[in-house]
Amino acid sequence: MPETFTISELAKEFDITTRTIRHYEDQRLLIPQRDGQHRIYSNKDRVRLRLILRGKRVGFSLGEIKEIIDMYDSPQGEAKQTQLLLTKIQQRRAQLQQQKKDIEDILHELERIEKSVSD
């Protein structure tokens, strides 16, 4: 596994366009190093990209994903910020649990339809 990547390598690996990756950078979700003019992605950037795509699959907006991702790099010292972070985590958790329940409900519905059809 190399430890740096070009934009097209990542694009191919995750099956997205380079335009998409640059767009995530425009939105400050990804901030790769530069080799002169060219972008150069670290393995950490690659992990972030994976997180972004995971967030997208569950229906989060890029703004929401940025909020979640930023939790990783949040200040580990100031008490007030910590409280705010914990609150946000709780909100996200509640939302995710609602989504999980929604998904389970839909899965049950699909099961019902499947059974009623194969009769």
Place this chain on the structure above:
Amino acid sequence: MPETFTISELAKEFDITTRTIRHYEDQRLLIPQRDGQHRIYSNKDRVRLRLILRGKRVGFSLGEIKEIIDMYDSPQGEAKQTQLLLTKIQQRRAQLQQQKKDIEDILHELERIEKSVSD
């Protein structure tokens, strides 16, 4: 529980605008009866609306939601249509299970952050 509803009653109940409900009708996700000029929603319509909003919460587009909802009212006779329907159900199921896994992964990540913060 009344058995019919006005558009604003449903809007208030589900905390959405009437514009949103009419938009769902434009996209053929909802087709209420009419009392002359006015829309009149049955309890079945109300259930459909609930399904629509559930689909939205998990990140489906209105088009995708329509596909899923239409599975309910799918032809219960033609064999070929049935096969196609079963295939679609399988695809949706796979997608939903991936989403469920994504959500569980994010929940775990949030847990990790929470612990590392409260140390």
Place this chain on the structure above:
DNA sequence: AAGCATCTTTACGTTTACGTAAAAGGAAGG
């Protein structure tokens, strides 16, 4: 040197899911 591949920035275009304003039609109450 010329061509090709890959990178860059800039910028207008497109789709989805509504928001928002305009104009008009009942129906109910004072």
Place this chain on the structure above:
DNA sequence: CCTTCCTTTTACGTAAACGTAAAGATGCTT
């Protein structure tokens, strides 16, 4: 009758998430 409220249709506006040229820089290769 007039106002107010709720409804309707029509239609332009908008934010998000990219798509899609266009035009130029850089390096490799033949």
